[in-house]
Amino acid sequence: MVEYSWIIPLFPLFSFVMIVFFLNRNNKVSSYFACAMILVSFVLSLKVFFEVLAQPEPYMAFVNWLVWSDFVLPMGIYIDPLAAVMLIVVTVVSSLVHIYSIGYMHGDPIFARFFAYLGLFSFSMLGLVIAGSYVLVLVFWELVGFTSYILIGFYFQKKIAADAGKKAFVTTKLADLGFLLGLVLLIFAVGTASLPELNEKIKSLKVDAGIVDESHGSHGADTDHGSAGIAHAEEIYHEFEQTPEDVLAKSTHETVSETPTSEKPDHGPPMMGHEEEIEETRVIAAAAETHDESDKKEEAKHTLLLIGIAGILMFMGACGKSAQFPFHVWLPDAMEGPTPVSALIHAATMVAAGVYLTARLMAVILVSPMMGLVVAAIGAITALLAASIGLVQNDIKRVLAYSTVSQLGYMIMVLGLGGYAAGTFHLFTHAFFKALLFLAAGSVIHAVHTNDIQNMGGLHGKMKITSITFLIASLSISGIFPLSGFWSKDEIFAVAFEGGHYIFLAAAILAAFMTAFYMFRLYFMTFTGKPRDRHAYDHAHESPYNMTVPLMILAVLSIFAGWWGIPWLQSGYASFVFFGAPHHAEPNLLLMGCSLVVALSGIGLAYLMYYKKSISAEEMGRKFRGLYTLLYNKYYFDEFYMAVIINPVYNLMEKMFRFDLAVIDGTVDGVGKLTLWWSWAKERFDTIVVDGAVNGLGYLSLGMGNIIRKTQTGQLQTYALVVFLGAVVLIFMKFI
């Protein structure tokens, strides 16, 4: 099945085509057909997953798509464990959203169109996941962006929804500029765009440059150990700036006294913080040293630098899709789309594409500490930023949106620190509980017809299933033992701690506290207490089966899916999905306990403020008026962008429009007027000169006729006179 995994994306595509061309009229058939197709994809993805589980060697198949003289651009698929896991995530969430949508979108007249777009989106996402070369990734990347634009702006008759779609598309497009530049730079530097080849190339470049990591794996393989990323961010950054001689001198002082007999031994293992490793490195490097190879090293280091820059640029694209700072502004607005769309796109799949891309770039991150620092920093900033904004929002979907951004920040941060398994594992678990949260929120909105949690309350009594599943998901996302969110969050903390990146650890802990707080604020305000809006409460009812069943399935997954990554397991997640070599770290109980404490305290504070109401929320809001306003207005990011970027562009547009009107239209009108004048002139000429000539000839004839006709006097004697005159002349001439 793995060889044929390329047909998995084709089923939802087929659903799209069929609905658009044939089934558009019949809503029911369209929806069932779409669900059927995506379920087929799910089944096939399961099959692929089990095959890869048995045989974890990556499967790749390429076709030489573009062949120049010395450059070949291949297109194809690359199925490794990460891709298999992603396939499962995408198909599961997509299938559940399809089923849920049958109930949610019931009664909407353009029901069939929604399923068509869902199918197209699923196709794009699945294609992205199995793509084997970055160019193919870019193609599906753009497709995903486009389909998400359509889906966000599904209710395009509402201006706000159309604007949201536009905002999403434009913001991600701006970020994609980075992706494109990065991709071009990458191809230029390395000469290939396919994933496996790139990873190979980087490995060989590292050998050439004399950079060898821990001897955990042979052949200088990288590991996803926390320390593989950055030892100490600032130190390494400085190290990278130094010349090899300086670094060598420093390390020589520090460590071993033996000096290799070569001229310029290259020493640039920026990953190392441990002395033994440096010694090993130097031994290996010294052994491989010759004069010619130093040039190769220079070249290799130069190429690695370029690759690092390319990586940062491509990460910029990932920022756009995953709504990281500073491209995060589109995600909250994207909540204007229907809730199933939010669940699918903004919980589980599209935003995961950025994380997926960053994970794929792990080779670059490991070789370029600069990139790793950038990635981790942005992730951390985003996590804190979004969590803080989410604390004070009142729209249920907006809170969830910021929560998504914050969790994505977590994933990005840990990827930047080198935590390949941790990041992708969090992606895996987050997809399920975030999708559940959104779908449950959709269920609530469907029931009370409002998004504002200030108008909700006490819905637990009316919507038991929704409430319980929402609670499960909230516990999971807060990281409560033994739900799945606990295990994935713990992995993240472990990576940060073991790598010694205490700043990031602190950021992660703070964000975890805030996460727990706002999630339970949301829960308490929505489902507990007295109903604040009697009218809405009276109308509330539990949603139909096709909406609640997906909720229940996702709740189960939210509990148990994370157990795959329990660190005591021998062949758990980390031994399946890894980069370089599998990592088995000792589970750190202290860290686990710490995260639990943090989560419980967050829940506790929310409990006090919103359930028991012993601490008044309004009091807090008044006391920290300034901070509250700042957070409520999302740090004024939108206003800032509007003023600095968008308004100048609008002004320019205005000016260009006026220019167009004046100059270009003026020119066109001028030409028109000129033509009119020219035709007038020609008409005048024609009338006066040409007609004059013709008429003149006529008048001439008439005039001459008038003159000549006078000779015909009609009088005989005149004729006789002329006859005799003629006779006289003739005689005269005869006798001359």
Next chain:
Amino acid sequence: MAEPTLLHYLVLGAVLFALGIFGLLTRRNAIGVLMAIELMFNAAAINFVAFTKFVAPEEIAGQIFTIFIITIAAAEAAVGLAIVILIYRNFKGIEVDNINFMKW
């Protein structure tokens, strides 16, 4: 020179003929024009008779011809005057100036 020579007669003929032409070209009365024509006939007749006498007296062809001239003149005068009568009937006047309908 007691006898008039041929030249005398010819000159006389020429004079009469010229006068006849003059009358033909200038007379307004139609009958006046006819009279001028008669003059021209007579001038020609004089020439003929003069030639008979001085150039070919044995064969009196000229005189024969003159008889014919006179006869034809008579016929012509008859028809011409009939036409004049007709014109008079139609136009109440016989000034040839006024008979100019075959014109522009």
Next chain:
Amino acid sequence: MNLLIFYILAIMAGVSALMVVTLKNIFHSALFLVLTLFSIAGIYILLGAEFLAGVQVLIYVGAITILMIFAIMLTYQISNKNIRQVNEQKGYATIIVLLFFILSLWTVLKTAWPVSDGSLPERNTFELGRQLLSTYVIPFEVVSVVLLVALIGAIIISRRDSQEEN
């Protein structure tokens, strides 16, 4: 002697002819035409054409001129007296006539006429009659047809149509 007579007759003819073509009163012109014709008859006699002279007087004067006088009287208008008889062409006509006359004179004088020595036949009338009915019999007959045609034509032309009367 003959020359003198010739001159008298010639002058009479010329002057009369001039009168014919210039007089205002058409009646007077007709009378002067009679005189001209008489003079010419006299010239015929000088030229030895006695029969012709007789014919001239008989036919020309007796018939044709009378016919003309009849026509004049039939078409005479009281207002004739005031109407100019000579048209506006007289200037050009004078010139042309003079030119013509000069040319003819010049022709006449320049030509070498083959004057013969012969004489006219003794009995003029006899010879004329004999010639008419032998050598020139065809023209003679033709002329009689012409006369007939002229006769009929003149009658028909000047006949009053019964419709015209109405």
